[in-house]
Amino acid sequence: MAEPVISVVGLRKSYGELEAVRGIDLEVGVGEIFAFLGPNGAGKTTTVEILEGYRRRTAGEVTVLGADPARVDREWRERIGIVLQESKMHPELTVRESLELFAGYYRSPREVAGTIDLTGLTEKAEDRVGRLSGGQQRRLDVALALIGDPELLFLDEPTTGFDPSARRRAWDVVASLRDLGKTVFLTTHYMEEAQALADRVAIIAHGQIVAQGPPGELAGRGDATARISFRLPAGVASADLPEKLGAAVGNGEVRLEADDPVPVLHELTAWALERRIPLTELEVRRPSLEDVYLELTAGEREEKAEE
């Protein structure tokens, strides 16, 4: 197996009395898009800034692209790209000039025009940065992180503050990075974002990893109980349903639970067809990533609310 791009063992970071990161283990492989989820203040940015070489750790082993980010050189910086949570370029430079400036910092940069196209800024190439919208500035951030043709990209909350359509476009950009063979370490607090982009997800709460895995299987999502719900028309009572389904009713909605939903659905739909009863709003779902996330980070959010 290839060397992991990022490997973290027992990482800790304290600020005085406060332990922001309390012993986390992570591994990110070549070409993976890895999403790091967690509420604000859970230790996300601290962790990513340690991986980027901006912060020193208190304890633990960290290797990024074969080096300890606390002692990196210019060669290592040639191989990574960073989108910070907040940063603005010179408003006086154009999009193209900003990229030319950064391209000059790298030994073998990507082509400027191609990078502008990739991030969908072709029409804005000659505009001053100060005149771009928030979403366009963020895409410029991604373009600047890509210009050195890095192997590994850090994206710290790349779509915070985006409207839904801008977020979709940003996802397309990140997805295209996968096609370029880049490894991406993404932090976000949007579940759909992790769901849409990530090969694997880790959830951090209270400075500790509380779940880790592919988004579809996180915290047992893959084999969790399925919930079936629907509504019955007026005049049909839930008592008329086959007894063995074990239906529960609340707010006019009938709910069933099943480890294996297929036979239950078969029974239910056969019953409904026979009697020509429409099952409106019929839905089968497993806990969403958001359900898992909310459950795992519940304590953290309550604590925040108290502050």
Place this chain on the structure above:
Amino acid sequence: MSGVALALHQFRFDQKTFWRNPASVFFTVMLPVIFLLIFATIFGNDRIEELGGVKTTTYYVPAIISLAVVSATMQSLAISLTVDRENGLLKRTRGTPLPSRVFIAGRIGNSIIVSALMLIILAALGRVLYGVPIPWERLPAVLVTLSIGAAAFSCLGIAITAAIPSADAAAPVTNVAVLPLYFLSGVFIPESEIPNGVLHVADAFPIRHFFEAFFTAWDPSTVGAGFEWGHLAVVGIWGLAGLAIAMRTFRWTPRA
């Protein structure tokens, strides 16, 4: 790219940023010109008897050049670096392979070039409008004084960023640092009008020494090469102190 080529690359874009920013062009380039025109208009072609009968306009040309150099180096650097720090631009630049010293060298280079340009503009205006002679025979002293001053005040500008908490505070803090000294050091008011005690206070700070050195180099009655090594030494020591502070306290990450 080699270090020098990289610094030139950075410098090229710093120049674009500088000239496209209306505030930096106004305060760094226009304001010294306006000061020279105002002072020359108010005080006319009087002579200052206490200073060997030098013409007031001849006095103000080196005075305003000194001001322009301090503005182009210390003030301009302190403001632009603080704004870039608070915008996260310094942090992001730090995440690229560009070595920090090359980045800073590009910025200082930008300040020194603007200083040299101001020297040319103000010297030409003084010559054309007021007949203030350009001291060609003391050009080495002029250039050495400009270089030492520009380098020293650049270091002080970088050092002072540590005392500036936010982008909004950058202009007020640098103005508080230099405006009183312009008055006390004889840059705005001829030193013949300033009590001796006040001049002694100003003697503790580098602006007065820088101006003294420039004045000697510019004054037509100066005999000899015009180097004021004593004053330049004080300016240089301030610059080295600034460099030492800057190296210990300079931050690449936002404070706010």
